[in-house]
Amino acid sequence: NAGVTQTPKFQVLKTGQSMTLQCAQDMNHEYMSWYRQDPGMGLRLIHYSVGAGITDQGEVPNGYNVSRSTTEDFPLRLLSAAPSQTSVYFCASSRTHTGSVEAFFGQGTRLTVV
Amino acid sequence: AQRVTQPEKLLSVFKGAPVELKCNYSYSGSPELFWYVQYSRQRLQLLLRHISRESIKGFTADLNKGETSFHLKKPFAQEEDSAMYYCALSGVSGSRLTFGEGTQLTVNP
Numbered sequence: 612n613a614g615v616t617q618t619p620k621f622q623v624l625k626t627g628q629s630m631t632l633q634c635a636q637d638m639n640h641e642y643m644s645w646y647r648q649d650p651g652m653g654l655r656l657i658h659y660s661v662g663a664g665i666t667d668q669g670e671v672p673n674g675y676n677v678s679r680s681t682t683e684d685f686p687l688r689l690l691s692a693a694p695s696q697t698s699v700y701f702c703a704s705s706r707t708h709t710g711s712v713e714a715f716f717g718q719g720t721r722l723t724v725v
Numbered sequence: 726a727q728r729v730t731q732p733e734k735l736l737s738v739f740k741g742a743p744v745e746l747k748c749n750y751s752y753s754g755s756p757e758l759f760w761y762v763q764y765s766r767q768r769l770q771l772l773l774r775h776i777s778r779e780s781i782k783g784f785t786a787d788l789n790k791g792e793t794s795f796h797l798k799k800p801f802a803q804e805e806d807s808a809m810y811y812c813a814l815s816g817v818s819g820s821r822l823t824f825g826e827g828t829q830l831t832v833n834p
Contacts (some may be wrong), residue, residue: 703822711775714761
């Protein structure tokens with residue numbers, strides 16, 4: 612019962628470095644998304660995908676890149692890390708992107724940019 | 726544009742007291758409303774959704790379209806209810822899931 616798996620759980624980056632946060636789901640879900648969680652600001656949508664080969668920007672996409680080559684995987688790339696990207700990142704998936712469907716979340720990646 | 730507002734960042738009650746977590750939304754169409762909960766060191770998980778009209782762990786929430794609210798209520802809070810609660814909205818025809826700022830609930834013994 613893996614569900615949504617995120618790696619790594621913790622990461623420290625230096626300003627300017629790049630890295631990829633991994634997200635995989637084994638539920639054959641159509642819809643996947645990335646959020647960042649910051650104190651007092653809730654979860655804000657970074658990017659999302661409604662299916663393999665289709666991605667779109669969310670509320671706060673600047674500095675991040677995504678791709679969806681398979682149904683299972685939805686990696687998030689930080690192109691050149693900045694201290695403002697220090698946050699907790701959550702990947703989520705759901706069966707579809709319409710209607711009252713439940714979103715399943717990963718355990719999160721705590722990223723610190725120094 | 727869709728927006729969710731949770732006016733209380735922190736809420737503290739005593740065990741056995743009633744609790745109400747407020748959620749207001751703005752959305753031009755028919756919304757789908759949810760409450761998600763994040764217990765300490767656990768992943769975010771669905772608590773309930775308005776369409777189900779169910780009570781989960783003693784919590785209920787009623788969608789009030791006139792007041793554009795979806796407040797979460799429980800008549801008798803328990804210590805294990807201490808967690809971060811997020812109200813969320815999406816559109817019936819499909820739109821991104823938008824979250825509120827979250828309310829950290831603490832239930833004191």
